[in-house]
Every structure is written in structure tokens, then in C-alpha cells.
Amino acid sequence: MSVDHKPHPKPTQYVQIALVLGVLTAIEVALYYTEDIVGVFTDPLLIILAVGKFVIVVGWFMHLRFENSLINKFFTGGMILALILFAIVMFERAAANFI
Amino acid sequence: MSDSHSYPHEPTGVETRKLGMWIFLSTEILFFGTLITTFMIFKGRDFPGIKLTDVYDIPFTSVSSFVLLMSSLTMVLAHNALESNDQEKTRVWLLATAMLGAVFLAGQIYEFTEFYHKGFELSSNIFSSTFYVLTGFHGLHVFIGVVLLLALWSIGQRQKGLSLDGGMNLEFVALYWHFVDIVWIVLFTVVYLI
Numbered sequence: 001m002s003v004d005h006k007p008h009p010k011p012t013q014y015v016q017i018a019l020v021l022g023v024l025t026a027i028e029v030a031l032y033y034t035e036d037i038v039g040v041f042t043d044p045l046l047i048i049l050a051v052g053k054f055v056i057v058v059g060w061f062m063h064l065r066f067e068n069s070l071i072n073k074f075f076t077g078g079m080i081l082a083l084i085l086f087a088i089v090m091f092e093r094a095a096a097n098f099i
Numbered sequence: 100m101s102d103s104h105s106y107p108h109e110p111t112g113v114e115t116r117k118l119g120m121w122i123f124l125s126t127e128i129l130f131f132g133t134l135i136t137t138f139m140i141f142k143g144r145d146f147p148g149i150k151l152t153d154v155y156d157i158p159f160t161s162v163s164s165f166v167l168l169m170s171s172l173t174m175v176l177a178h179n180a181l182e183s184n185d186q187e188k189t190r191v192w193l194l195a196t197a198m199l200g201a202v203f204l205a206g207q208i209y210e211f212t213e214f215y216h217k218g219f220e221l222s223s224n225i226f227s228s229t230f231y232v233l234t235g236f237h238g239l240h241v242f243i244g245v246v247l248l249l250a251l252w253s254i255g256q257r258q259k260g261l262s263l264d265g266g267m268n269l270e271f272v273a274l275y276w277h278f279v280d281i282v283w284i285v286l287f288t289v290v291y292l293i
Contacts, residue, residue: 011179018172022165029161032292043293050288053168054281061175062277068113071121078125082132089136 009060017060024053120271124278131282134236135289138229146224154217155291156210163206164287167241170199171280178273186260189269190252196276197248200241207238230290237286240279247272 009017028049035042059065064072111118177192211231214220221231251272255261261269 008179008182011176014172014175014179018169021168021171025161025165025168028288028292029157032157046288046292050284053284057171057277057281057284061171061280062274070111070113071118074118074121074125075128078128082128085129085132086136086139089140093140 008063008066014061017056021053021056024049116268116271120274124274127278127282131233131237131285134229134233135285138233138290141226141229144226146226148223148227149218151219151226151230151290154214154219156213157291159206159210160287160291163203163210164283166199166206167203167280167283170196170203171277173199174273174276178269181261181263181269184260186255189261190255193248193252193255193269197245197252200245200248200276204238204241204245207234207241211235234286234290237279237282240282244272244276244279247275 028046031038031042031045031049038045058075064075173192173195177189177196180186180188180192219227221228251261251269263270
């Protein structure tokens, strides 16, 4: 197994990361209230922001980016399976509505 | 969440307990993935009775989300303090995390109560059922997390101090807590904002 020894962030860097998360949340809320202006881009932008926050917490707070590749594979595997399930069900729902 | 040290005595090269924790979290992704998928099937459809969009309070839930995000910061600071063997700071950050979790839970209880008073009940329609099951299970996870955090804090108070080796490990509780946070990041967007 590969062994990675990237240094973990320092407390001040964790605070900076948390501030970024706070700002991203504020942007999400602002997007919700400006849906009339932003229009069709609102939902995609909200999803991108949520994915960004998710990656930051998993990568830096859970330290996944510093972890063994086996752990990465298990976590990513769970994510992929959940997304496949979601995609199949949404496809079925859309197909049912179409019929 | 300590550095990925090599474990030559483990066939995988990863500490077995840690690998087990990550596999558990992986199964939890599937659990919440199923609940979110079920919620999305019924979202946007017309059902009799009051709608979720008529009752929810985005500013209030935004503050709750911010509180939970900041609890992830205090959790990682507790872990960092323990790595530096600063027991006092570890206990302070652990308690702060538990308190922030409790504030989030109180907010969720208040929100559910408000929804009920406005007529959006568990049995109002199938969509309201999926909403309460999804957010309720998340709340249950937060509650379990708060109990684990307080148990760790209590162990730290009674014994000489916490350690990253053996027993109920702060590292695993931290992983669980951050997981609860990332689930809420998804729920906040999917349930409330979209």
C-alpha cells in the first residue's frame, strides 16, 4: 500500500477552511433569494456549491486526501453506488412521467 | 485522521479499525442515498394539504446549517489538539462540538414543532413522510454523535486524558461527526434550497 505523509493543515488553516465553508453557505442562501435573477442556473450552481463544500469537508476535515488509497476506494465506491441508485430511480421516474 | 502511517502487521497496510470505520461510513452513504432518492421521487409532485415550501424558514435553517458546519471546525481542532497532546484544549473543543450539535438539534426540534403546528405532519401525505424520515434520521445521527462526544469528554475528564490509541477513539468519533456534517450539506441543498 502506498503511504502518504502529506502534512495536515494547521489550526489557522482549519479556521480559514471553515470561513470558506461559511462564505459558500452564504452564497447558497443568496442564490436561493435571487432565483428570479439567476434563473435556470440557480439549481446547477447550488449543486456545484454543495459538491464543493462536500469535497472540502471530506478532503480536509476528514483528511481523506491524506489517507491510504484503499480508504479512498471504499468511500468513493459508496458514493458511486449511491449515485448509480439515484440515477436509475430518477430515470425510472422520468420515464414513468413520459409514458 | 492521523497521517496515513504504515501498518505492516495489517494485510491491507491500514489499521483495521480505521478501515472498518470508513467501510461503515460507506454503508451510511448508501443508507442516506436511498432516503434522499425516495424523497426526490415525491418532491415537486402535487399532494393534498400544505406544502413544505409554505412552512419552512430558510434564514432559520441557514443558521442551523452554519452552526453544524462550525461544529466540524471545533471537532477538527479537538483532534488537532489531541495530536499535540494538549488535553485541556481537546476537552474544550470536544465540549464546544457537542454544544453546537445540541444547538442544531434544538433547532430541528423547533422546526419540526413549527411544521406540525402549521399542518405539515408526518402523515399529511407521502411526501411529508419522506421529509420527516430523511431529516429525522439525520437528526438521530446528530443525537448519537452528541452522546459520543459527551462520552469522550467525560472519559477525558475522569481519566488521565484521551489518547489516539485504543478504546473509544476520538479519531473515529470525529470521522462520524464530519460524516453527519456532509450529509447535512447535501440535505440543505436538496431539501431546502432546490
